[in-house]
Amino acid sequence: MNRLSGPHRAGQSRNLAAGAPRARPPRFHSHHKRSDTMELGMVGLGKMGANMAERLVQGGHKVTGFDPSADARKAVAAKGVAGADSLEALVRALPAPRVLWLMVPAGKVTDDTVNALLPLLSKGDTVIDGGNSNYKDTLRRAALYDGHGLGYVDSGTSGGIWGLKEGYSMMVGGDAKTIDTLRPIFETLAPAADRGWGRVGPVGSGHFTKMVHNGIEYGLMQAYAEGFSILAHKKEFGLDLHQVGEIWRYGSVVRSWLLDLTTDALGKNPTMDGIAPYVVDSGEGRWTVDEAIDLDVPAPIITASLIERLRSRDTDSFSDKLLAAMRNEFGGHAIKSEAK
Template sequence: MELGMVGLGRMGANMAERIIRGGHRVIGFDPGAAARQAAQAKGIVPAASLAELVAALPVPRAVWLMVPAGKVVDDTIAQLLPLLAPGDLVVDGGNSYYKDSQRRSRELAGHGIAYIDCGTSGGVWGLKEGYSLMIGGDEAAVARLGPVFTALAPAPDRGWGRVGPSGAGHFTKMVHNGIEYGMMQAYAEGFALMERKEEFALDLHQVADIWRDGSVVRSWLLDLTADALGRDARLSSVAPFVEDSGEGRWTVAEAIDLDVSAPVITLSLLERLRSRDKDSFTDKLLATMRNEFGGHALHAAPPATGKPD
């Protein structure tokens, strides 16, 4: 099978390479010349433009997008639309908001073009281990790309499937990422508790390694945690600043819309936001209130140095 891959960053290039290993041909485009050159070394046929990519694909065409969610997806589709024809197929494998995917599916259907939203999990390990694929869209369109999905998945019969109509793939991936937030927060809090218990001088790498086998809390996340603690048990080189991709926010908003209680996911998102506050007004005000009503001592702020952070 032949596929066009738009976006040859870390995820897109690795996915294309795995598809090629599965016996397929991939033509790839990225606006960055360096990315195209690096992709060529992986066996991807580089295209200098979207027009060149589309022209190189057999009809009916299949184009997979691995570009940032939001405006970039819409802009890319707008550029592709005049180049495509009825019967062609577009896949969005990024972390798009599911309602955007539903809208895009309707818009492309008006041009006779199928649209598949594919929630993709696996990160930097996907090339080696395979990707988990949560797929939304028309059954016939999904079946048509079956050979590509089986090449990307951990095994032909595991780790992938059509979960529902348009939007269902990205909705499922959104919830997946919300769950991920909660799991990561629970591990982080538990290990922080053990790290603080100086009386026992616990070896956190050893504990993580013990838990990897037979424990109820064993998981791939724990495997990765053990590996990280083995390299740097104190995480001395890591700043306490946690990014979020946006999907945790969407999950919390959806929980509110559906009247579903999701306190763990919600609080894990709020903890990520809190990690970014280097000069917390919240904490300052809490300390001030304790001083006002109870006379509890205040810790003085360090003098300003006049130097930028």
């Protein structure tokens, strides 16, 4: 494995998380406290990849990054991340056996990247897909790589734009020995070397676990949004939603990081002024619902949360108009006319 000289200071990853507001003592201790640093390539230097590359550099690793956007490459250069202007140049810059972390949009871009890397890599090299890929795509890509003697690891990654400071939570799938060689990378990216990451099973299981994590995220988000909306509609009490959020953040049963962020958003913009009521989804929720159906698992909350997102985009609902028309047909109930 390509190790850089010079030990990575013991506990360095933990120091990175020292500013985290709600740091807790570790619940378990790793027997593999590595002091190594590594060299790796980061493909995709957007909101996630750029910060991950920066955190790795802060942890003493050597990172070369590729992104088709020259601006993205320039932004990370200032953080100590070397730049490559093509995938070929990136692969050439890395010592064998190579390690490449993909942090690109799921779907076609990931497929294109995986396919373009295939002829450039050599036996023993490993690709880690840290994006939100569908686990079925991951199984297909891993089988392709396995056939060429290449390692393929999936890391379901959570932490968003806060990961640079707080560390990332990583659900890792793949061959246990391969993952062990990548330990210094995960230990640095995680909130602490011995927590917030782990091998969850064979390849595919990391993305599967992240998919369910995001399904849960949809349900939690929906519950907070509905609760605050009920509070907002009780006009006679004139409730201050930011204040309520702040109260709930401490000691309440519903306190969470998501509530912290929700409260922050309410503090900045209590009436959600200027925000269109349109909620995007990137696929993880619908894959979770598909999977629940395939496995005969009832998942009504996650399913309803997904449907609510779809509903948010239906600003001229045909079904609601048809419902009003039906009531008129059977009961002669009045139809409210559309404002012209």
